Amino acid sequence: MRKKYLVLILLGGLGFAVGCSSGGTTPAGIPSGGSTSANVLAIAVDGGPTANQTGGFIYPNGVFATATICHPGSSSNCVNVDHLLVDTGSVGLRILQSEVSSLGLPTVNASNGSAAYDCTSFVDGSYVWGPVESANVTLAGENTGNIPIQVISSSPANIPTSCSNGGVNDNTQSSLGANGILGVGLEPFDCGEACDPSTAESSIPPSGAYYTCSNSGCTPAFASCGAECNDSSSVQQVTHPVVMFPLDNNGVIVELPSVSGSAATVTGSLVFGIGTETNNQLTSTTNVFTVACDFFNTSFEGQAFNIDPNSCTGPGSFIDSGSNGLFFYDVNNVLPPCPASPTAAAAFYCPSSLMSLSATVQDPNNSSITEVVNFSINNAQTLLSSTNAAFSTLGGPVLAGQGFDWGLPFFYGRNVYVAIDGQTVPTPAPSPWWAF
Amino acid sequence: MKLFFRRSISFTAFMTLGIVWAGLSSPALAALGGDVASVAADQAHMKANVEVKQAGGYEVHALRAPGGTVVSEYVSPSGRVFAVAWHGPFFPEMQQILGSYFQQYSAALQERKPYGHRPLNLEQPGLVVQSGGHMRAYYGRAYIPEMLPQGLKVEEIK
Numbered sequence: 001m002r003k004k005y006l007v008l009i010l011l012g013g014l015g016f017a018v019g020c021s022s023g024g025t026t027p028a029g030i031p032s033g034g035s036t037s038a039n040v041l042a043i044a045v046d047g048g049p050t051a052n053q054t055g056g057f058i059y060p061n062g063v064f065a066t067a068t069i070c071h072p073g074s075s076s077n078c079v080n081v082d083h084l085l086v087d088t089g090s091v092g093l094r095i096l097q098s099e100v101s102s103l104g105l106p107t108v109n110a111s112n113g114s115a116a117y118d119c120t121s122f123v124d125g126s127y128v129w130g131p132v133e134s135a136n137v138t139l140a141g142e143n144t145g146n147i148p149i150q151v152i153s154s155s156p157a158n159i160p161t162s163c164s165n166g167g168v169n170d171n172t173q174s175s176l177g178a179n180g181i182l183g184v185g186l187e188p189f190d191c192g193e194a195c196d197p198s199t200a201e202s203s204i205p206p207s208g209a210y211y212t213c214s215n216s217g218c219t220p221a222f223a224s225c226g227a228e229c230n231d232s233s234s235v236q237q238v239t240h241p242v243v244m245f246p247l248d249n250n251g252v253i254v255e256l257p258s259v260s261g262s263a264a265t266v267t268g269s270l271v272f273g274i275g276t277e278t279n280n281q282l283t284s285t286t287n288v289f290t291v292a293c294d295f296f297n298t299s300f301e302g303q304a305f306n307i308d309p310n311s312c313t314g315p316g317s318f319i320d321s322g323s324n325g326l327f328f329y330d331v332n333n334v335l336p337p338c339p340a341s342p343t344a345a346a347a348f349y350c351p352s353s354l355m356s357l358s359a360t361v362q363d364p365n366n367s368s369i370t371e372v373v374n375f376s377i378n379n380a381q382t383l384l385s386s387t388n389a390a391f392s393t394l395g396g397p398v399l400a401g402q403g404f405d406w407g408l409p410f411f412y413g414r415n416v417y418v419a420i421d422g423q424t425v426p427t428p429a430p431s432p433w434w435a436f
Numbered sequence: 437m438k439l440f441f442r443r444s445i446s447f448t449a450f451m452t453l454g455i456v457w458a459g460l461s462s463p464a465l466a467a468l469g470g471d472v473a474s475v476a477a478d479q480a481h482m483k484a485n486v487e488v489k490q491a492g493g494y495e496v497h498a499l500r501a502p503g504g505t506v507v508s509e510y511v512s513p514s515g516r517v518f519a520v521a522w523h524g525p526f527f528p529e530m531q532q533i534l535g536s537y538f539q540q541y542s543a544a545l546q547e548r549k550p551y552g553h554r555p556l557n558l559e560q561p562g563l564v565v566q567s568g569g570h571m572r573a574y575y576g577r578a579y580i581p582e583m584l585p586q587g588l589k590v591e592e593i594k
Contacts, residue, residue, distance in 0.1 A: 048551065059551040089553075089570035121527040123567040123574065124556050125545035165530040166542030177551030187572055194503045194525055204483050206503025208526040294573040313523055313575075313594045320570055324552030346549060347557075399557045401577065401591040402568045407554070 038141025248273025
């Protein structure tokens with residue numbers, strides 16, 4: 001796929017030392033809980049930013065982290081943004097406008113020279129929309145230099161229908177359930193070559209990604225992914241923060257402890273880099289699964305949910321910390337769905353008691369690489385009637401013909417490695433891959 | 437026989453498209469539930485390359501948009517689109533491919549419960565929409581259950 005390269009430092013670096021806390025001015029209050037190394041970011045399943053508010057909702061199985069966002073070139077014009085959803089299923093940093101408006105972040109232009117707007121679609125029909133802006137981001141002790149992020153507009157206008165697609169705009173904390181999304185998935189950019197004019201296969205920009213806007217509306221636009229896309233322009237696409245670190249930039253490890261059923265809150269770590277420090281090595285029992293079209297294979301109850309690497313048709317299966325349950329098709333009907341709304345448990349499974357199940361995952365590019373994954377599903381109505389936030393046995397149905405979505409319950413009690421496409425990794429298998 | 441069928445579809449589509457554009461103030465929306473001419477409208481809107489395949493009793497028109505997303509439109513022998521499927525790095529334009537079913541789909545999306553992202557499973561009378569995957573890797577299908585040909589499994593719509 002992509003040529004490998006080792007990322008060196010900083011787009012437009014302005015002498016900003018790695019880690020806001022080394023020399024210079026320390027921005028207000030970098031949280032230190034659980035974060036003892038520069039490449040370790042504390043993460044928590046704590047119910048989300050609304051959990052403790054009057055009338056607020058608990059976000060079940062949402063895992064969150066804090067980032068320090070600075071105006072490019074400043075070490076004092078900064079804010080800490082807490083409760084960013086740690087999402088291995090997406091790429092790039094997206095933050096509610098209300099969280100960063102005080103910084104006055106500069107606009108990033110699209111390839112045509114006009115201000116770039118980004119659209120992010122989620123499969124449940126929600127979306128976020130807003131301008132691409134340049135920010136200097138610090139996560140634990142790692143700094144990105146100046147990178148494009150998406151600011152989620154609080155008062156958007158002219159959202160094109162190719163972005164909204166009839167869905168729900170998650171541009172408030174109460175709708176999104178978070179202050180933003182920290183996408184740390186498999187790819188270095190949220191779009192990549194298809195959105196870069198140097199590498200796109202068409203002279204027409206694809207719709208659903210980047211736009212530029214005028215009084216008459218917003219139309220699809222190209223945006224550069226820089227050197228990796230053979231584009232001499234600076235990077236304009238929303239970028240995976242980790243690839244912009246000077247070190248520890250080839251992937252992440254999500255480390256969450258086991259949860260026996262449910263827990264009030266759970267804390268863990270997002271470790272940066274794979275095989276680059278003593279704290280991010282692969283172990284002798286870690287299995288590496290490469291992906292095809294960013295999916296891999298799962299078989300369950302005798303059915304295959306596999307990706308065809310040639311046609312990219314599936315349905316493929318995937319690992320995703322941004323999904324808050326295990327979502328899969330149950331052909332044997334051993335798991336009854338919960339009663340329909342208005343309960344919070346609608347769209348989950350409601351067996352009468354704990355069900356122990358087993359699936360097999362497989363590398364789609366090497367059929368001999370397989371692993372049995374045991375999991376359990378319990379009654380979601382019972383689980384969600386508590387005030388807990390973490391649930392290892394929360395699962396839900398999808399219809400026949402949909403792939404297996406290994407959401408956050410998969411992560412409890414595992415170290416899950418996510419190796420970023422195009423980065424150098426210490427394995428025979430080239431990135432992108434998942435390992436656990 | 438096959439070649440003749442395909443040529444006559446193109447001719448019909450071209451003529452119908454001309455009539456439709458002349459008669460409406462906005463481009464004709466397609467395609468689920470629409471006739472095969474609406475597939476041509478989709479192709480024009482998406483600026484897509486199209487490939488037509490014959491399968492057991494129905495045709496599959498695969499439209500590949502510039503960004504790489506493929507939308508497959510399943511056409512019955514009577515010329516109606518009974519299913520659409522998509523896969524690729526970009527979310528398809530749902531208003532275009534769902535046509536008159538878009539309002540029903542959009543209304544169902546507003547019922548989303550907080551919080552948490554998960555695959556979409558919309559199963560309503562007369563319309564099923566599934567949407568899964570993640571950023572840069574989307575897939576899904578929408579179909580009219582009562583119009584599915586005998587023996588066609590849902591999993592084959594992709």
